[in-house]
Amino acid sequence: MEERPSMEVDIVCVGFGPAMGGFLTTLTPALAEFPEAPQVICYERADGVGFGVSGVVTRARGIRQSFPDLDVSQIPMAATVKQEKVLYLLDPVGASRRSKPVKALDAALRTAGHSDRFAVELPYTPEFLHKTNGLILSIGQFNQWVSEQLMMTGMVQVWPGMPVAEPLIEDDAVTGVRLADQGGMPGMDIRAKLTVVGDGPVGPVGRKIDEVLGTPPGFERNEWAVGSKMVIELPDGVDLEPGFVLHTMGYPEPEIFGFFYVHPDRLASAGIFVPSWFDNPVRTSYRYLQHFIQHPYMEQFVKGGRLRSWGAKSLMESGRRGEPFLCGHGYARIGEGSGSTNVLTGSGVDEAWTTGIQLAEGVIELLREKAPFTRDNLDRAYVTRRRSSWIETEGRAAEHARNGFQKGFIRGLVGMGLAGVTKGNIVVHAEVKPTHERVGTIEDYFSDRIPREEIAKIREQAKADGTPLHDLLMDRSGWPPIEYDGQLLVTHQDALLMGGKVQASGGFEDHVRFLRQELCEDCVTQICVEVCSGEAIAPNKDGGNVPVFDKEKCVHCGACMWNCAHAVDASGRTNIEFAAGGGGLHSAEN
Amino acid sequence: MANSYQVVVCGGIVPDPLQTLEPVAGPAGPALKNEMMLPAVLDPWAGHALYEAAALARKFPGSKVYLVSLAPKAKLQQVMMTIAQRVPLELVALDGPGGGFTDSAETAAALAGAIQGIAGLDRSKLLLFGGWESASRGAGSTMQMVAERLGIVDQFQGVDELQIGEDGSLRILERVEGGQHQVSVCDAPPALLGWATGNLGEPANNAQVGMQNMRTIMPSLQKAKPTQLKSGIAFASVALPKLQRETRIVKDASVDEIAKEIADWAAAE
Amino acid sequence: METILFLAHTEADGGLAKATLEALEAARALGGVLIAGLVGASVEAAANSIAGCGASKILGVAGEAFGESRYSTDAAAAEAIAQAANATVIVAAHTSRWARALPGVAQRLGAAVDTHVAALSADLKATRWYYRQRIEGVIERAARPRVILLDSGCAPAYAGAPGAAAVELVNVEITPALQRTRVIGKQAPKAEQQTIRPDAAILFVAGAGWTKKQKDGQTHVADAGKLILDFIGSANSSLGSSKSLVDLSGEGQAVLPFLSHLNQVGQTGSTPRHPKGLATCCHGEEPHVVGWRFIKERRAVNLDANCGWARGKADVLYVADAFAVIAKVNELLKAKS
Incomplete structure (x- = not known):
């Protein structure tokens, strides 16, 4: 390899998401006041600044703070929240795995005759779930819009298609970042006075900093979810007002929460969250999402519609419990990877954006003082701001709100309700275990539905075909097969080809690596294969048991990392390394 | 070789x-x-x-690459975020329609006007580059009209190679029928080269190049001239072709069976 | 009534190419007054070959300098003929030579120009593709004059009997400015390179899978190369490839030495016309398959039953190891011949 080049800038930023949007939007206007404007550069892994992100319903307090005169119509797919409903969905097919208390609840609701289309609308939406006056956004479109505003100032540079491999760490300071090697060329070292880390919870820079510089006491990132979502063109005859929002629970499994919201121009987003405390080892989000949109209540809106695009991402549901050191010498953390997500209100974008604002305000203060970006200075200028804001108070209140789910759906709901009403003063206590400690074997999980011998046969068949087990096991355990219509219900592989499709970008090494092959050889659960959002990880049908990874199909959701059935060290690091890589979904709306 | 060039590349999105x-x-x-x-x-x-322009400019120090582009400003800015990392260039931006359903003559007029507005352009160093066709309109006619407007009558299309001779002449390979190349030699610039694929791969991203470029690209985008195109084209219809075939998937047949089927099919008249 | 100028250049042998005769037939079908215009080193033979086409006159620009495919002289000749003919519609074949010259000529004449026209109706509605064969448009223009370049295959070739034609020669002065470019000649691809052969009945497309690791964890690029070349030889096939395969060289991977960008089919490659096409080790994704628009029968061999070909893009998808299948196919084809 050639010699590694390097370059110096003042501030280098990693990852262009909502947090970085908030940071750069706040920082940029202030840069002009400095006689020699600091050079600010931001690198984004995906091929476009709007690729591979998501959509969201958000209270948008931070976003509205940054854009007080925001004209929502300027952002494609954005709408103001008009109407919100929370629904409890009953099981119309009889395949959902419902505990006795849940069954009792279902029966009671049915007997009381409350259900319409197998759904019960909650008489009121708890205050803490309200997104009144909030925004419905396609984060892809929003990111593009934000980057446009930023780039047009000429004060900052945002470069997509440029994965950052790791931080440059010297002693206890971060001195910049190293870009990923590409096509045999060594990635450049970008040395900076300040490194702003906003690469999300599965980003390699944040994780490496945690690994090398350590984490605060009590730090824990055991709770996760895969969020998987479709953008759907609504069918003729369904006239929903943009701004209409549904939150659902109860179906397809009680552990799986869902959402549906309506954008302008007859588009809607429908999606689900598959959490780490859902103990099914074959936890496929795509198949469950297909059952979700076929629930009779959802079907009234989307049947006859057309799938426009699809996507998935990991959500770090430990929230405030997963907060790392927010700053250190030469660096600061913002956004979801900094533990800002509020797990009670299910809100992340607003919080992430706001942490960006707070860091920018701190950075401007330090620039004005000509003070260096040391730990103490960043602590004073940034962390203090964050601690005295709603991010901290609400994050604290939410910190343990979901722990009850570790012990089941009902206890989880009770815990959430209590935490919501008491602002976190009363919670259901439970130890939060990582996937590799929670999830048991496929044979045990399906023991009440499929005999072991039959599972063995299903395993053989899947191995020979090189396919995951989930479809075979779900078909066998009562889930109706998906009747593909080529419009809304399409195969997982077809979904990868719709609305922008998935592609690896040239020259980067495989970014998913199986560390200790012997652990994979002996692994019988292989949750990584089952959970993979793009079917990029598949069983090895040509001998051996180490799964095969095809980067051409990877959407970079990072779910493999936290769904591995094996830890390799005491820190909880799993046997799957999720490194920096280019490519992914080429969809700017999902 | 003391030559240097001003390479003006026309490229849409x-x-x-x-x-x-x-x-x-x-x-x-x-x-x-x-x-x-x-x-x-x-x-x-x-x-x-x-x-190709960037490679030429590297080889002949003192050369300069301009990219002239007509597209909606916001889209052009997005595209620049990837292009500007790869190639040192100066952008000349026109803010207008960049889709495929416009008339190439109108696009050519706008591009030629923008090129004429480049300060210090020297015809004796001018190489006008573009793609031989676009992936939108796919007409392969815009560049010829731009060159005509600039009075350039040494024109080449489907170019895969340009070599500069010791005497400064341009030796050019153009794609012609039958999978062949026509070899021509042009005395000197100015000339138009409408490129096919050439022989170079996509350059890797270079953070330093990006940094440098952005100093001029953003100001250029900010002052991009609003451009409207008239069109003399009336569309009687615009439609997606019927794409879908009924695919027969042969999954569990033996190699021999499959091979026989393919061989019979391939050999059939 | 329209005055139609059919504009043609001669080939190296002084005759007219098939695509040119197709354009003539399309021009004849338009009705109106037909004038023929010929450009070449000598145009008599060509004029005689279309003596019976019904043209009210045949104009010509002849001379050594016009026997070569060169923008400056081609444009000057076409411009002079168009001026002399005073035509409202100019029809020509979309050859590499006219595709290069006529748009600029249209600019000089103040004419509108439509290129890559796939079909032309009697009322001058032109069908052409947009977005690399992904969208089909039918367009009309009121503007005159109007230059129309027709793709091959748009009409049957003119097949009238030859005769003795009178050619009205139009003089074009050859100034030094028209001679700054010298045509040296044609260069065939290097001997070891295989290219797209337009006349072949079958197109063989090699995808990136040929150079990837096989079951044994190794690449077998030399074997792949031999299998592919054997097939090209025994099936007398044209050779295309996917972009990813010709791009691989940029990533420092083992590549097939006989492939270059000239073989590339698809979005940034060619859109060849063949009755049959066989795709091997190639995913069949949209940017590649747009290059298959004019391949009538399509079959694919791929290990992935979920590849793009399965989704209505191929007539038959064989889910199998191409190394084994093509080896066997080659054997069978050799036996057949």
Whole structure:
């Protein structure tokens, strides 16, 4: 390899998401006041600044703070929240795995005759779930819009298609970042006075900093979810007002929460969250999402519609419990990877954006003082701001709100309700275990539905075909097969080809690596294969048991990392390394 | 060799090739559904022209590469975020329609006007580059008209190679029928080269190049001239072709069976 | 009534190419007054070959300098003929020579120009593709003059009997400015390179899978190369490839030495016309398959039953190891011949 080049800038930023949007939007206007404007550069892994992100319903307090005169119509797919409903969905097919208390609840609701289309609308939406006056956004479109505003100032540079491999760490300071090697060329070292880390919870820079510089006491990132979502063109005859929002629970499994919201121009987003405390080892989000949109209540809106695009991402549901050191010498953390997500209100974008604002305000203060970006200075200028804001108070209140789910759906709901009403003063206590400690074997999980011998046969068949087990096991355990219509219900592989499709970008090494092959050889659960959002990880049908990874199909959701059935060290690091890589979904709306 | 060149590359933008395209009727004629939301890339053949221009400029110090582009400003800015990392260039931006349903003559007029506005352009050093066709209109006619407007009558299309001779002459390989290349030698610039793929790969991203470029690209985008195109084209229809075939998937047949079927099919008249 | 100028250049042998005769037939079908215009080193033979086409006159620009495919002289000749003919519609074949010259000529004449026209109706509605064969448009123009370049295959070739034609020669002065470019000649691809052969009945497309690791964890590029070349030889096939395969060289991977960008089919490659096409080790994704628009029968061999070909893009998808299948196919084809 050639010699590694390097370059110096003042501030280098990693990852262009909502947090970085908030940071750069706040920082940029202030840069002009400095006689020699600091050079600010931001690198984004995906091929476009709007690729591979998501959509969201958000209270948008931070976003509205940054854009007080925001004209929502300027952002494609954005709408103001008009109407919100929370629904409890009953099981119309009889395949959902419902505990006795849940069954009792279902029966009671049915007997009381409350259900319409197998759904019960909650008489009121708890205050803490309200997104009144909030925004419905396609984060892809929003990111593009934000980057446009930023780039047009000429004060900052945002470069997509440029994965950052790791931080440059010297002693206890971060001195910049190293870009990923590409096509045999060594990635450049970008040395900076300040490194702003906003690469999300599965980003390699944040994780490496945690690994090398350590984490605060009590730090824990055991709770996760895969969020998987479709953008759907609504069918003729369904006239929903943009701004209409549904939150659902109860179906397809009680552990799986869902959402549906309506954008302008007859588009809607429908999606689900598959959490780490859902103990099914074959936890496929795509198949469950297909059952979700076929629930009779959802079907009234989307049947006859057309799938426009699809996507998935990991959500770090430990929230405030997963907060790392927010700053250190030469660096600061913002956004979801900094533990800002509020797990009670299910809100992340607003919080992430706001942490960006707070860091920018701190950075401007330090620039004005000509003070260096040391730990103490960043602590004073940034962390203090964050601690005295709603991010901290609400994050604290939410910190343990979901722990009850570790012990089941009902206890989880009770815990959430209590935490919501008491602002976190009363919670259901439970130890939060990582996937590799929670999830048991496929044979045990399906023991009440499929005999072991039959599972063995299903395993053989899947191995020979090189396919995951989930479809075979779900078909066998009562889930109706998906009747593909080529419009809304399409195969997982077809979904990868719709609305922008998935592609690896040239020259980067495989970014998913199986560390200790012997652990994979002996692994019988292989949750990584089952959970993979793009079917990029598949069983090895040509001998051996180490799964095969095809980067051409990877959407970079990072779910493999936290769904591995094996830890390799005491820190909880799993046997799957999720490194920096280019490519992914080429969809700017999902 | 003391030559240096001013390479003016004309390059539009097209939807990212991975997007699903669908035509819709817009107020000003046909358009693509969600045209403003579709991610865009630099027109691929124009991209090859740009990479060739950059390689030439590297070889002949003192040379300069201009990229002249007509597209909606916001989309152009998005595309610049990837292009500007690869090739040192100066952008001349025109803010106007960049889709495929416009008239190439109108596009050519706008581009030629912008090129004439480049300060210090020296015809004796001028190489006009572009793609031999776009991936949007696919007409392969714009560049010839730009060159005509600039009075350039040494024109080449489907170019795969340019070599500069010791005497400064241009030796050019153009794609012609039968999988062959025509070899021509042009005395000197100015000349138009409409590039096919050339022989260069896509340059890797270079953070330093990006940094340098952005100092001029953003100001250029900020002052991009609003450009409107008239069109003399009336569209009687615009439609997606019927694509779907009934695919027969042969999954569990033996190699021998499959081979026999393919051999019979291949050999059949 | 329109005055139609059919504009043609001669080939090296002084005759007219098939695509040119197709354009003539399309021009004849338009009705109106037909004038023929010929450009070449000598145009008599060509004029005689179309003596019976019904042209009211045949104009010509002849001379050594016009026997070569060169923008400056081609444009000057076409411009002079168009001026002399005073035509409202100019029809020509979309050859590499006219595709290069006529748009600029249209600019000089103040004419509108439509290129890559796939079909032309009697009322001058032109069908052409947009977005690399992904969208089909039918267009009309009121503007005159109007230059129309027709793709091959748009009409049957003119097949009238030859005769003795009178050619009205139009003089074009050859100034030094028209001679700054010298045509040296044609260069065939290097001997070891295989290219797209337009006349072949079958197109063989090699995808990136040929150079990837096989079951044994190794690449077998030399074997792949031999299998592919054997097939090209025994099936007398044209050779295309996917972009990813010709791009691989940029990533420092083992590549097939006989492939270059000239073989590339698809979005940034060619859109060849063949009755049959066989795709091997190639995913069949949209940017590649747009280059298959004019391949009538399509079959694919791929290990992935979920590949793009399965989704209505191929007539038959064989889910199998191409190394084994093509080896066997080659054997069978050799036996057949």
